[in-house]
Amino acid sequence: MGEMTGTTGTRKSERYDVVVVGAGAAGLNAALVLGRARRRVAVVDAGEPRNAPAAHMHGYLSRDGMPPAALLAVGREEVARYGVDLIDARVEHVEHVEHVESGEAGPAAPGFVVHLAGGPVLHARRVVIATGLRDGLPELPGLAERWGHDVLHCPYCHAWEVRDRPLGVLGTAPGAVNQALLLRQWSADVVLLAHTLVLTDAERERLAARDVRVVEGRIVRLVSDDGRLRGVELATGQVVPREAVFVFPQPVPRDALLFGLDCARDDNGWVTTDRTGRTSHPGVWAVGNVADPRAQVVTAAGTGAAAAFALDHDLAAEEVDRAVERYRASGAALPA
Template sequence: MQQTWDVIIVGGGSAGLSAALMLGRSRRRVLVLDEGRPRNRFAGHMHGVLGRDHSSPLALLDDGRAELGRYDGVTLRSGVAVGAEAADDVAPDAHAPASGFTLDLADGERLLARRLLVASGLTDVLPDVPGLAEQWGRGAFVCPYCDGWEARDRGVAVLATSAAQVHQAQLMRQLSDRVTVFAHGAQLPEEARAGLLARGIGIEDRAVAAVIADEAGALRGIRLDDGTEVATDAIFAGPEPEPNDPVLRSLTVDRAAHPMGGEFAVVDAMGRTSVPGVWAAGNVTDPRSSVPYAMAAGSMAGAAINADLVEEEVRAALAAPSGREV
């Protein structure tokens, strides 16, 4: 008979591994499925992570996986989850009351779980500017708090595909007095333009044709549509966040528009979604989720899932025939 996991976690990033740690320490049978494509894999270093500042985000995940090795109830494996559905009879033994989910993988395998946590992150859909993708995580970034310090006092270009990048520019002005907003066709409100100019932030209204690199592949600057090349040391852009959430979609979890773009699953403070038994944490719920935020969200979700399972086990024990061990 196929094993029923207490919890299957879809996604082995900061949120998913933190949840697995909490659940493993509660002696839960946990399976972590991971595609091996974390959002921050393009970054050589992560910043603003207490105790790990300026260290590799991939090294953090390696260390997290190693730590989980001491908990024999936690299993990590590669896999791509494509959908799930509720099932009332997935539990094969008295220690797992009959309720839960079937999880479908891309290779056709079907797994069984009492609870699901989706922590599968998001994909940054970059502006369609030639050369930008090649610089992503090297010379082009999204978050001033994550990568702004490294561009302090240097030439900074903010690629404004929408008015939302005005905030990026103002944050970067805190770190450098050499900031220019490349409007790239975005309609900047007059009030926003006035605020930029008032703080000495330049505005370039000509369209951007390409991001250009030197012979070694390092960022050199921006080429405008009239052929002008503008040197710059760092680019900040606003990609469209696209949650990696086919599992949540298949379960018709409630979603809502996010101020940063896209629609994301709605969760409570513990990561609980609108579907009983399903939690979500990290970037799959919020594009602003940094590594510390994702770790905290995963930890809280793991604790909440364990508590939910305990409550179910209490109900099962009360319902069991007298003298029967549950």
């Protein structure tokens, strides 16, 4: 394959300085900075954004309340203006190779082959993994259908929209107690549905002091009517009326590509990076939720920018070193 067609409608070389995998806020912001640095960049995206169920995003200065899909659409338009290729495809794996032909770097430069589903490949000097995460939800009937609407997870993302309404916190994870205590500042009516949690006396005291009511009993399902959450049904048959509930999902990084590159991980299994997103594997950066489950959209965008700055310096250093090698090999005399 000699050329590829991206969603921009342009045809460009399959050889890139940087291939970014994932077109969320982190990946697109990395591509934006690199495109403005006149780097040859491709962004490959499988079209599965984590925040697709959400109607709006919040906490992003100048973009507060913007639909997530609208942000990504604007971002794609912006990076395309700088010659970035946008390729709608799934990356099957990334292979480290010792020789990638790429302009200034010369034929001996190490790099990567990015294998796309269906057979095409991209060659890159560096790669950025910005594939995000998926939210592992408790297996409770009725929960997944309301996810992102009135079943929520982040108070800073969603609590303002449900302020002063009857709220519930599902006791499906140890963090539920702190989540209930925190939500009390948005509503005077917060209930912790204990479910399988065994609360300590200290936790019960903190909840009582905060006027958070505890309802015992195993949750069997969430009850909805006319497209709205109505309450939470317990094994006893009692339905606790709630207009919105919060849950602690289990964040699962979409990091299979990093496994293939044998990147170092922490004790919890998450890839480790430096402050710029650089992994232990030379030439590989990981940004956004794939490396940090707590990163909101604005934070993820910032990590993409930080990685792009570091990447450009890394590429430039390689180019200077190879230029010096060629200069010395030419026998040219140093300028007086």
